Amino acid sequence: MKEELLQVAEKVMNAARAAGVECEALVQKKRFTSVAVEAGKVTFGSQDGDYGIGLRIIRDRRTGYAYCDEASIDYGLKQAIQAARFGKPGNYEFHANARYDGTRSIYDNKLATLVVEDGIEMARDMIEAGSFDSRATPSRGGLSFGTASFAVANTNGIMVYDEGTFIGGHVMSVLKDGGIVVNGDEGESSRRLSFSVEEVGRKATEKAIAQLGQKGLETGTMDVILRPDAAFDLFSSTVLPALYGDNVRKGESVYSGRLGEKVASDTFSIVDDGTHHKGLNTFIMDEEGYPSQRTVIMDKGVLSNLLYDQFSAAEAGAKPTGSAMHTERNESGTTYKVPPTTCARNIVFEGDTMTEEEMIRGVRDGIIIEHVLGAHTANRVSGDFSVAIYAGYRIKDGQIAHPLKGGMIGGNLPALLQHATIADNYKLVEAGMSAAAGYIPSVKLEKVRVSG
Numbered sequence: 001m002k003e004e005l006l007q008v009a010e011k012v013m014n015a016a017r018a019a020g021v022e023c024e025a026l027v028q029k030k031r032f033t034s035v036a037v038e039a040g041k042v043t044f045g046s047q048d049g050d051y052g053i054g055l056r057i058i059r060d061r062r063t064g065y066a067y068c069d070e071a072s073i074d075y076g077l078k079q080a081i082q083a084a085r086f087g088k089p090g091n092y093e094f095h096a097n098a099r100y101d102g103t104r105s106i107y108d109n110k111l112a113t114l115v116v117e118d119g120i121e122m123a124r125d126m127i128e129a130g131s132f133d134s135r136a137t138p139s140r141g142g143l144s145f146g147t148a149s150f151a152v153a154n155t156n157g158i159m160v161y162d163e164g165t166f167i168g169g170h171v172m173s174v175l176k177d178g179g180i181v182v183n184g185d186e187g188e189s190s191r192r193l194s195f196s197v198e199e200v201g202r203k204a205t206e207k208a209i210a211q212l213g214q215k216g217l218e219t220g221t222m223d224v225i226l227r228p229d230a231a232f233d234l235f236s237s238t239v240l241p242a243l244y245g246d247n248v249r250k251g252e253s254v255y256s257g258r259l260g261e262k263v264a265s266d267t268f269s270i271v272d273d274g275t276h277h278k279g280l281n282t283f284i285m286d287e288e289g290y291p292s293q294r295t296v297i298m299d300k301g302v303l304s305n306l307l308y309d310q311f312s313a314a315e316a317g318a319k320p321t322g323s324a325m326h327t328e329r330n331e332s333g334t335t336y337k338v339p340p341t342t343c344a345r346n347i348v349f350e351g352d353t354m355t356e357e358e359m360i361r362g363v364r365d366g367i368i369i370e371h372v373l374g375a376h377t378a379n380r381v382s383g384d385f386s387v388a389i390y391a392g393y394r395i396k397d398g399q400i401a402h403p404l405k406g407g408m409i410g411g412n413l414p415a416l417l418q419h420a421t422i423a424d425n426y427k428l429v430e431a432g433m434s435a436a437a438g439y440i441p442s443v444k445l446e447k448v449r450v451s452g
Contacts, residue, residue, distance in 0.1 A: 001149050002161045003006065005029060008070050009153035012053060015073050015157055021081060022058040024094050024154040026287055026326060028336040032146030035119040037171060040137045042123045044115070045116040049146075054326055054336035055080045058094070065339040087350030094154040095310050095320065100291050105164035105283045107192035112147050112165050114193075119143050122169070122197045124357055130173050130201030138201055141171030141187075149159035152330040162283045166190070168430075169197050173204035177212060182403075184208030185371060185391065187229075189280060189428050189437075207370070214405035217452040223366035224409055224448040225359060225395070228427040230369045231443045232347070236412040236431035237375040238383045243270075243297055244323075244342040245381075246312035254383045254414045255303055263303045264417040269350040270298040272307055274322045279346030280428055282439035283324070287340050288324040295321045300351070301418075309342045327435035330376065334435050347438035356442050361398040368393050368400065368442075368451065369409070376433045378413075386410035408451050416445040 005027045013297035016023030028051070054067045057080040064084030068076025123143050129139035151281040153159045170187030184207030188195040226234065242253040249256075255263060264270075276282050285291055288310050297305050308316065309324035321345030325343035326334045360368065371390035378385035389407040393400045423442040430437050 001029065001163060005149060005151035006159060006161050008053065008205060009159060011070070012055065012124055013153050013155055013425050015077055016057065019077055019081070021077070021438040022094060022155045022158050023077070024056045024288065025150070026054040026150060026152055026336050028052060028054070028150040028297045028334070030146065031113065032144060033116055033119050034142065034144045035116070035123045036142040037123055037127060037138060037140065039139055040127055042120050042127070042133065045120045047116055047288050050335070050373045052336045053390055054339070056339055057081060057084060058092045059084050061089045061092065063090070063092050079264055080398040090311070091314055092311055093314065094158070095288065095290055096158065097291055098158055098160070100284050105162045106278070108165045108192040111145060111167055114145055116208040119145065124170055126169060126197040126201035128201070129198035130171060130205045132202065133175065133205055135177050136173050136175040136205040138171045138204060138340060139168070139174040143167070143169045143197070150287070151425060152285060152287065154289060157165060158289040160285050160289050162285060164191060164283060166280065167193060169195070169200050171201055171204045173208045175205070175208035175212070180212065182208050182211035182214070183391070184211060189430060191278065191280060191282070207391065211403045214403045215394065217367070217394065217404050217407035217450065222445050222450055223363045223444060223446050224450065225363065225366065225368040225444045227368065227370050227442045228425070228429050228440050230372045232429040232438045232440055233351065233372055233375045233432065234378070234385060234387065234413060236302055236434060236438070237378045238380065238385055240263040240344055240347065240435045240436060241380045241418070242383060242414065245305055245308040245316050246342060249312070249316045252381050254381065258303050259306070261303055262301050263414065264301040265420045266301040267352040267360035268298065268417065268420050268422065269296065271296050271348045271350055272321070272323065272344045272346065273348055274345040276348065276439060278428060278439060279434070280430065281345040286322045286324040286345070287326050287334060288320070290320050290322045290324060292322045292345070307342050307344060309340055313344055314400045325435050330433045332430060332432055332435060343434060344436040347436065347440065349440045349443065351422055352422055353422055356423040356425050359421070359423050359442065360395055362401065363395045363444070366395045366398055367404065368395055383412050383414040406452070409438050410449045410451070416448065419446040420444065
């Protein structure tokens with residue numbers, strides 16, 4: 001695979017030089033298997049893939065983008081050149097940084113050799129594990145796994161390749177008890193075959209059982225603990241875009257003009273680490289071929305760095321942070337069909353931690369939330385949000401009292417981070433509405449607006 005993709009990348013560079021343009025190419029090949037679960041049964045399993053080339057050119061200080069396959073490289077270059085005619089002039093250039101001394105991608109040979117039949121068997125194991133209670137049915141979910149390989153080259157001499165494996169499993173268990181119907185959701189993602197699908201199925205049903213006895217939520221201001229999925233869903237729709245350098249430069253961020261200021265709790269740090277040993281987006285380089293790195297964004301509450309791709313860094317007079325990904329807004333994953341832009345790789349929350357049990361014991365009056373709905377509607381400029389509680393529990397006097405029936409939380413997340421504390425129950429999470437990923441724990445926020 002390596003030689004194949006690098007040869008294609010070299011072919012693009014030769015064609016670009018012949019056309020007299022500067023060029024960058026992403027050659028991306030994905031192979032993945034999907035297995036679906038519906039109504040307690042495996043409904044289908046399939047193998048698929050995607051293979052293509054993204055071309056970005058610079059000509060007369062303008063940039064253009066197109067995509068193609070190996071058989072149509074010359075046509076793809078012509079399309080990119082045509083697109084550049086309508087581009088905004090700028091000081092665009094491709095980098096020449098080839099210091100690839102960071103962590104290489106995560107590749108699990110056992111995971112890479114799984115086939116559809118393996119996925120079907122794992123899905124059945126997940127269903128069986130979630131069926132230990134006769135009232136429950138693992139009703140919707142599935143597994144997806146495979147490999148991603150890509151080469152990046154440019155006419156400044158960059159030529160680099162990496163590949164990795166991935167797997168994700170999710171199931172929603174529906175429990176019917178008389179006339180009451182409740183749900184429980186559980187999911188895991190990894191770059192290795194390192195989690196138990198049986199555990200995913202079992203936890204989904206356990207969470208459904210825990211939702212029996214739901215009670216309404218009174219309106220007020222109280223402490224809120226966001227478990228990892230809820231925390232990252234909300235964070236990736238509010239604070240994260242505000243940390244992208246281009247948004248800060250344009251004044252479209254609550255952090256514009258605030259570098260060096262204290263913007264969060266002094267026990268709280270945020271890092272984006274493209275070399276993380278577990279990261280869902282760990283590769284030796286980003287999708288512009290820039291070496292991956294660890295970037296401390298907030299250091300003990302102080303805003304110390306922003307995230308940049310190559311072009312946004314040039315416009316801001318900054319250095320790239322290895323944060324370029326070919327990603328569409330409101331879409332997960334990356335694709336050669338769109339140009340690269342700034343996107344967090346592996347967000348990590350660091351700082352003083354405690355167990356989640358200790359965190360709960362410290363809450364006199366509050367709630368703990370598994371999942372939220374509507375985070376994508378948050379204001380990406382101000383950080384204001386109002387989201388529905390999909391699954392949560394009331395906390396009274398340091399103990400979980402009962403599950404919640406509905407409710408909402410709202411506020412301004414950047415302001416709430418001024419008094420944030422974190423637990424030690426780290427989990428790999430995905431944004432869902434972008435390619436960003438994280439490795440984060442539960443987060444406690446104080447004085448959050450809550451409504452029933």
